Structures are given as C-alpha cells and as structure tokens.
Amino acid sequence: MSALFEPLTVRDLSIPNRVWMAPMCQYCAAVEGPEQAVPTDWHLAHLGARAVGGAGLIITEATAVAPEGRISPADLGLWNDRQQEGFARITAFLREHGAVPGIQLAHAGRKASTDRTWLGGAPVGPDRHGWQPVGPSPLAFADGYPVPAELSVDEIGRIVEGFASAARRALAAGFQVAEVHGAHGYLINEFLSPHTNRRTDAYGGSYENRTRFALEVVDAVRAVWPDGLPVFFRISATDWLTENPEDGREGWTGDDTVRFAKDLLAHGVDLLDTSTGGNAPNARIPAGPGYQVPFAARVKAETDLPVAAVGLITEARQAEEIVASGQADAVLLGRELLRNPYWPNLAARELAELGAAARWPDQYHRAV
Numbered sequence: 001m002s003a004l005f006e007p008l009t010v011r012d013l014s015i016p017n018r019v020w021m022a023p024m025c026q027y028c029a030a031v032e033g034p035e036q037a038v039p040t041d042w043h044l045a046h047l048g049a050r051a052v053g054g055a056g057l058i059i060t061e062a063t064a065v066a067p068e069g070r071i072s073p074a075d076l077g078l079w080n081d082r083q084q085e086g087f088a089r090i091t092a093f094l095r096e097h098g099a100v101p102g103i104q105l106a107h108a109g110r111k112a113s114t115d116r117t118w119l120g121g122a123p124v125g126p127d128r129h130g131w132q133p134v135g136p137s138p139l140a141f142a143d144g145y146p147v148p149a150e151l152s153v154d155e156i157g158r159i160v161e162g163f164a165s166a167a168r169r170a171l172a173a174g175f176q177v178a179e180v181h182g183a184h185g186y187l188i189n190e191f192l193s194p195h196t197n198r199r200t201d202a203y204g205g206s207y208e209n210r211t212r213f214a215l216e217v218v219d220a221v222r223a224v225w226p227d228g229l230p231v232f233f234r235i236s237a238t239d240w241l242t243e244n245p246e247d248g249r250e251g252w253t254g255d256d257t258v259r260f261a262k263d264l265l266a267h268g269v270d271l272l273d274t275s276t277g278g279n280a281p282n283a284r285i286p287a288g289p290g291y292q293v294p295f296a297a298r299v300k301a302e303t304d305l306p307v308a309a310v311g312l313i314t315e316a317r318q319a320e321e322i323v324a325s326g327q328a329d330a331v332l333l334g335r336e337l338l339r340n341p342y343w344p345n346l347a348a349r350e351l352a353e354l355g356a357a358a359r360w361p362d363q364y365h366r367a368v
Contacts, residue, residue, distance in 0.1 A: 002356035003324035004316075004331075005348055008056075010270050010306070012228035013176055015100050016359070017056035018323050018330035019344040021047075021337050022273075022310055023104040023179070023234075025061040027074040027116040031129045037070065037077030039086035047090055050337055051099035054344030054359045058099050059332075060087075062106035062181050063170075065162035069107035069187070072114050072121075073129035078105070078166040084173045091174030098359050102177030103170045104234065105163055105221065109187030110135035110148035110196070136191045136213075137198040142281040156203060156213060159187070164220035171225065178225050179232040180217055180269075184278030188214045189236055192260070193252040193279050211260060215267055222268040230270035232308075235260070237295035238276050240283040251280060254295055258302050265305040272299055272307045273332060288312065290322065297327035308332050316347035320354070 005017045028042045029035070043060075050058050064070040064077040077083055091101040113130040114121050123145050124130035134155070135148035151159070167178050182188035190196040191213040197204050203212050214233075222231050239251030261272050274296035277285050285291075292311030300307045309328035313319050319331045336343055345358035360368050 002320060002348075002351045002354035004320045004351065005354075005356040008329060010177075010230040013100065013230055015056045015330075016098060017054070017344065017348075019055055019319065019347065020057040020308065020330050020332045021050045021055045021059060022332040022334040023059045023061045023181075024334055024338065025071060025075055025117075027072055027118075029074050029076050031073040034082060037064065037067070037075065037079075038083050039076060039090055043076070043086075044090050044093060048093045048097070049341040051094045051097040052361055052364075053337075053340075053342040054348065055099055055333075055337065056344070057102055057177060057330075058094055059102040059104050059177065059179055060090075062104050062108070062186070063166070065105055065107055065166040066159065068112060068131050068134065069109075069159075069162070071106075071108040071112060071186075072116055073124065074116055078103070078169050078173075079162070084169045087170070087173040087175070095174065095176075097361060100177060101175050102179055102232070103173075103175045104179040104181050105166050105170070106181035107159055107162070107187040109133065109185075109190045110139070110141050110145070111185055113146075135187065136196060136203065139196060139198065141185065150199075153201065153203070156216075160213070160216045160220050163217045164224050167221045168224050171229075177230055177232060178221055179234055179273060180214075180221055181234050182214055183234045183236040183273075183275045185236070185280070186278075188217060189252070189279050192256075193239055195239055195241060195251040195280055207256070207259070211263060214260075215263060218264065218267045218269055231268060232271045232273050233264050233269045234273040234275060236276050236278055237274050237292070237299070239279045240277050240285050241280055251283075254298060257295065258299055261299045261303045261305045265303065270306065271329065272296070272305050273310070274299060274307050274328075275310050289314065290318065293322055293327055300326065300328060310334065316350040319347065320351055 241251030
C-alpha cells in the first residue's frame with residue numbers, strides 16, 4: 001500500500017490520505033463594511049478545487065482571531081457571525097467531496113497591516129485600512145516597518161480569549177481540525193524566539209516564559225475543541241540564525257523545537273506542522289527540494305508527537321518516500337497545489353502500482 005495514500009487517524013478523525021493542503025493567504029476578502037474578512041466565492045472555488053483534486057486535508061489560510069491580527073486588510077477573520085456563515089458553506093463543500101476541512105487560527109503580531117503580496121506587501125497605514133501592529137516587544141520587523149506596540153499582560157489575555165472564541169466559531173462552521181499558527185514570524189513565533197521577545201516579565205526571558213503565551217493559546221483552543229477532534233500547531237522549527245552563527249543573532253533553534261514538541265504533546269496537541277523561518281529578515285535559508293523535511297524528521301525521531309513536513313515537496317515519489325521512510329506522517333503542499341489543484345489525484349495515478357487510488361468525482365471520470 002502507498003504510504004502517501006493510506007488514511008491517517010488522529011483522535012477520532014480519519015483523514016483519507018497524507019497529501020494535505022497548506023494554508024496560503026489569498027488576500028481577497030473585503031477590507032471594510034459588513035463583508036470585512038468574510039470568505040468569498042474565490043475562497044469557495046479555490047479551496048473546493050483542491051478537495052475535488054483529492055487532497056485529504058485542506059487547511060484554510062491564516063484566519064485572524066481579531067481584526068488587528070490579520071496579516072493584511074484583505075485577509076480572513078473569524079470573530080463574527082457573518083464570517084462564520086461564510087466558512088460554513090465552504091466546509092460543507094469540502095466534506096461533500098471527501099476532504100477534511102481544517103482552519104489555521106492566527107494573529108500576525110508585528111507583521112500585521114501589510115499590503116497584498118502582488119502590490120508589494122509593504123506596511124499600510126490607516127489611509128489604506130491599516131492599523132497599529134502589536135508584538136511582545138517594541139521591535140520593528142525590518143526597515144520601513146512600524147515599531148509594534150508592546151502588549152500588556154491584559155492584552156495578551158484578551159488575545160488568548162480571542163483564539164478560544166475563534167475556535168468555537170470554527171467548530172460551529174464545520175471545521176474538523178484546528179491549527180494554531182505559531183510560525184513565520186507572526187505573534188506566537190515572536191513570543192517564542194529570543195530574537196523578537198525582549199520582555200522581562202512572565203512572558204519573556206527564559207524558555208519557560210517565552211513559551212507561556214503559546215501554551216496558553218493551545219490550552220484555550222484545546223479546552224473548547226472536542227476531545228475527538230485534533231488540534232495541530234504550526235511552528236517555524238528554526239529562525240535560521242543559530243545555523244549561521246556569524247550573523248551574531250540569537251534565535252529559536254531545532255533543539256528548542258524538539259523540546260517544545262514534547263510540551264505541546266503534553267498540552268493536547270496532536271500534530272506538529274513543521275515549517276521554518278519568517279521571523280528574521282535576511283536570514284540565510286538554504287532552500288532546495290525538501291529542505292525543511294529534516295526538521296520534521298528530527299521531531300518525529302526524538303518525540304512521540306506526529307509531524308507533517310513542508311517545503312518544496314513537488315514530486316509524487318518524493319512525497320511517498322518522506323512518509324514511507326518515517327520522516328513525517330503527512331506532507332503539506334503549498335505552491336505546488338496552487339499550480340495544480342489535481343496534484344493528489346495525479347500522484348495517486350503515478351503511484352498506482354503501490355495501491356494508491358485517486359478520488360476523482362463522478363463528473364470527471366470521462367477524463368481519467
């Protein structure tokens with residue numbers, strides 16, 4: 001049997017295969033008014049096409065738990081009824097076509113209030129529907145970015161509550177997997193890393209203090225999420241700073257990730273979605289096919305927490321080998337699924353001699 005197309009059971013949830021869609025922002029929600037941050041027809045067509053294409057799990061783009069938590073004014077959010085209703089029609093379609101719907105709950109922190117990527121992605125101010133970003137410490141992400149307002153302890157608590165509230169709404173909207181976004185230089189990642197967290201209170205300094213906010217968020221989400229459904233955590237396994245010691249900057253490391261994976265498991269997280277980078281601009285990242293897989297493989301080897309691997313996974317046999325060799329329990333595809341929403345079904349065809357089976361809809365059988 002193809003390891004890539006073997007179902008995976010997490011808690012009481014069966015995911016039909018190990019080819020999953022990574023969350024990717026689309027920057028196409030309304031930026032103001034009653035439709036602000038509400039999923040549109042674009043999101044239905046975009047996510048629905050990947051369900052038809054055979055992905056086992058589809059995770060929506062980073063979905064903000066509060067207005068100021070969006071990466072851009074055109075991103076999705078989940079803090080009101082209209083947004084919840086918009087997601088409900090999408091999850092119904094995904095489930096109808098055999099995919100498990102997942103949502104990534106997020107807060108962008110100091111990297112919030114930026115433009116659409118195809119317009120340059122630079123910070124935007126109130127004149128373009130922007131706002132004041134926040135962070136663990138008053139450190140700008142890069143030149144040209146605003147200095148974020150340092151969060152108070154009370155404000156941190158309200159954000160934790162925001163994650164819990166968004167998780168409740170996600171469940172009501174039909175999602176079956178909740179993923180906490182702790183990667184790519186956004187708020188939770190900013191708290192985790194000594195590169196961005198310079199606090200001297202209970203949320204900064206030691207490893208235990210820097211991980212406190214993340215674990216509070218996980219606990220809040222897990223408390224409102226059903227016992228039979230999984231909670232994932234997406235992490236940047238390294239800031240790519242310690243790997244380049246000549247940079248002279250201290251950051252989050254692979255060792256930290258292994259240690260933290262054990263903490264996440266103890267707090268009820270079911271899988272670590274293992275990415276890297278995004279917290280330090282100009283970090284030198286040796287990108288290449290499967291370049292992030294070793295970080296997932298290390299967590300898999302040194303802890304009991306299941307993992308998913310990401311990063312330039314583009315070929316069916318490459319993905320099959322990652323799962324079959326035990327480096328990861330699943331793979332998450334991003335840009336490759338943007339290029340080809342039917343990649344999972346075509347990969348199953350390529351791996352047919354291993355028993356892989358595609359999940360084409362009846363309407364498409366004449367082309368199979």
